[in-house]
Amino acid sequence: MKADTLQEGFLSHLRNERGLAASTVATYGHHLKAYLNTLKExxxxxxxxxxxxxxxYLAGLxxxxxxxxxIFCAAIAVRAFYHFLMAQGDTSSDPTADLRLPKLTMRVSEPLSIEEVRRLLVSPSGRSFTGIRDRAILELLYCGLRISEALGLEAAHVHFDEGYVKVLGKGSKERLVPIGKMAAESLRWYINIRNRRFAAPSAALFLSRSGSRLSKNGFWRRFKLHATRAGITRSVHPHLLRHSYAVHLLAGHADLRSLQLLLGHSSLQTTQKYLNLDFNALKETCRRAHPRF
Structure with missing residues (x-):
């Protein structure tokens, strides 16, 4: 069977059977294509x-x-591909069976301060469609949503009376994320202008000026613009608002288990690594909880 056919079957498996997000499937496809091209050469x-x-191949990367x-993602993609081929009976041996995954060096970004978040959230113009839309998105990111989750929302996923949005997270797992008063107010404002601008808007909540679902690339450029206007000079990205949300909740004495559920992490270990607790925060936890401190 041709490599292209095997690749398409694998990606279809990721989409339809494993229920992975489109962005995740695209990442697997990117790394797998590079690997298969090398084999072909x-x-x-x-x-x-x-x-x-x-x-x-991995050493070459x-x-x-x-x-x-x-490199870690490339190794994961190639390994998953061969697991798929083995399950389908398209190969009799798995060359990744004894593969040792590359050491993953993770750099945890310094969170935004509460003042930086405040400036960022008010930076979009309140007089334009795109400004009102961007303000609503930023507010949701600071409620712990991933950018893919926020842009993947549909209008029906917003529940104002109960105070939450229904999010489709990684692995197509649903979770309910509470939204605060400011986020709800921004969303109401945006939905009102959205419905007036488009006579028959699509099911997607966040729309471009042409009425189609807003893309990640489209919002990334807007995010950079708002960060600059907010006077944030260091390199920032949309995920930093989610990270800052987690750190700020922890500083406010939120427990890790609740934070895990809010962020949609499958394991508590992921939440612990994500937060990058500093030593002073750990000391403060001991001071509050330990009878001898």
Whole structure:
């Protein structure tokens, strides 16, 4: 079977059977395509690749200067691909069976201060459709949503009376995320102008000026603009608002288990690593909770 056919079958499996988000499937596809192109250049079909071939490919990524998260993702994609081929009976051996995943060096971004968040949230113009829309998105990101979750919302997912939005997270897992008064107010304002601007708006909550669902790339540019207007000079990205939300909740004595549920993490360990607790925060926890401190 041709490599292209195997790749498409694998990606279809990720979408339809494993229920992975479109962005995740795209990432797998990107790394897998690069791997298969390398095999093709060497005259190797996927089923004939050995563990040495896979290891040499990953080593080549390192020599080319790729960062550890990218190499780690490439290894995960290739390994998942061969697991799929084994399950389908398209190969008799798995060259990744004894693969040791590259060490993943994670850099946790410094969270925004509460004052920086305040300036960022009020930076969009309150007089334009895009400004009112962007303010609502920023408010949701500071409620703990991933950017893909916020832009994937539909109008029917907003429940003002109960004070939450229904989010479709990683692995197509649903969760209910509470929204505060300011976020709800921004959403009401946006939905009102959205419904007046478009006679028959699509089901998507956040729309571009043409009426289609707003893309991640489209909002990324807007986010950079708002950060600049807010006087934030360091490199920032939309996920930083979610990270700052988590850190600020922890500073306000939220417990990790509740935070795990709010963020949609599958394990508490992920939440612990994500927060990057500083030593002073740990000391304060001990002071409040330990009878001898």
């Amino acid at each position: 060497r005259g190797i079909v996927p089923a004939a690749a050995t563990s040495k071939v896979v290891t040499a 390192h020599r080319r200067g790729l960062r550890s998260p990218s």
